[in-house]
Amino acid sequence: xxxxxxxxxxxxxxxxxxRENRRMPTYSEMVGLLGVRxxxxxxxxxxxxxAAGILHKDAKGFLKPARPSFLLPVVGExxxxxxxxxxxxxxxxxxxxxxxxxxxxxxxxxxxSGDSMIGEGIKPGDLVIVDRGKEPKTGDVIVAExxxxxxxxxxxxxxxxVILEAANPRYPPVTPxxxxxxxxxxxxxxxxxxx
Numbered sequence: 001x002x003x004x005x006x007x008x009x010x011x012x013x014x015x016x017x018x019r020e021n022r023r024m025p026t027y028s029e030m031v032g033l034l035g036v037r038x039x040x041x042x043x044x045x046x047x048x049x050x051a052a053g054i055l056h057k058d059a060k061g062f063l064k065p066a067r068p069s070f071l072l073p074v075v076g077e078x079x080x081x082x083x084x085x086x087x088x089x090x091x092x093x094x095x096x097x098x099x100x101x102x103x104x105x106x107x108x109x110x111x112x113s114g115d116s117m118i119g120e121g122i123k124p125g126d127l128v129i130v131d132r133g134k135e136p137k138t139g140d141v142i143v144a145e146x147x148x149x150x151x152x153x154x155x156x157x158x159x160x161x162v163i164l165e166a167a168n169p170r171y172p173p174v175t176p177x178x179x180x181x182x183x184x185x186x187x188x189x190x191x192x193x194x195x
Contacts, residue, residue, distance in 0.1 A: 010034060010045045011054040015065075019098050024063045100188045106133035107187070110143065110152075117141065117152055119167030126191045128152070132184035141186040146176050152186065 013033055017025045025033055030042040046063065049055040056066045101107050112126045120141060122128065128143075136142045136155040143152050146164060153164035153174065164174040 005034075005045075007045075007048050007052050007054070011049055011052070014049070014055070015104075018065065019104075022098075024065075100129055100190070102187070103131055103133060106184075107131050108184070112152070116166040116168050116171045119169075120154075122152070122167070122186075122189050123191065126189050128186045129188040129190070130184035131187045134185040134187070136182055136185050143183045143186065145179070145181040145183065146174055147179055150183075155182070155185075 014025060014030070017029070017033060027039045027042050030045075031037070031039060034042065034045065036042060036045075046055065050057060053066050055063050058064055097104070108130055110128050110130060112122055112128060113124055115124060122141070128141075130143050134140075138155060138157050140155045141152060142155045142164075143150065144155075144164065145151075151164065151174065153166055156163045156165055156173075162176060162180055164176075166173075
């Protein structure tokens, strides 16, 4: 067992396996994943993860993520135009973490203030997921520091020049005078309608 292992690092290894395989690893698989020699060491880490509230065991002793609310059933589709019956049959189970965040190690969340991106459907109070490892392309919504001020705008590259544009005609385009530091590309927007 590695001395530097922590509950958080072991939790990340198991979470990565869960995202990639859509199931929890078996104890045998965890031996290899954690680089340990026996299932008793795996059991030691499972006990720690359960105590930390990262995992929990159900009534039958099966391990599950401790936040089951992120695992919701997908029961069908619904038309956004004219109403049509939606069949309520279980199609799949979806994890919002998995659906919204493809690269959790390089992603973070910001709360939106201001209305400069309202034409893109990004409103004050929304949460945006930002991937700091994604290279921005023309048309992407980015979060950047421009001449010492932080902003969220469309990224536009014209030749060698970079222009940041709002999705609200009230705001003029921004051309960095001396400094542009892109913090990341917005990959998802989350809005909560009711508490």
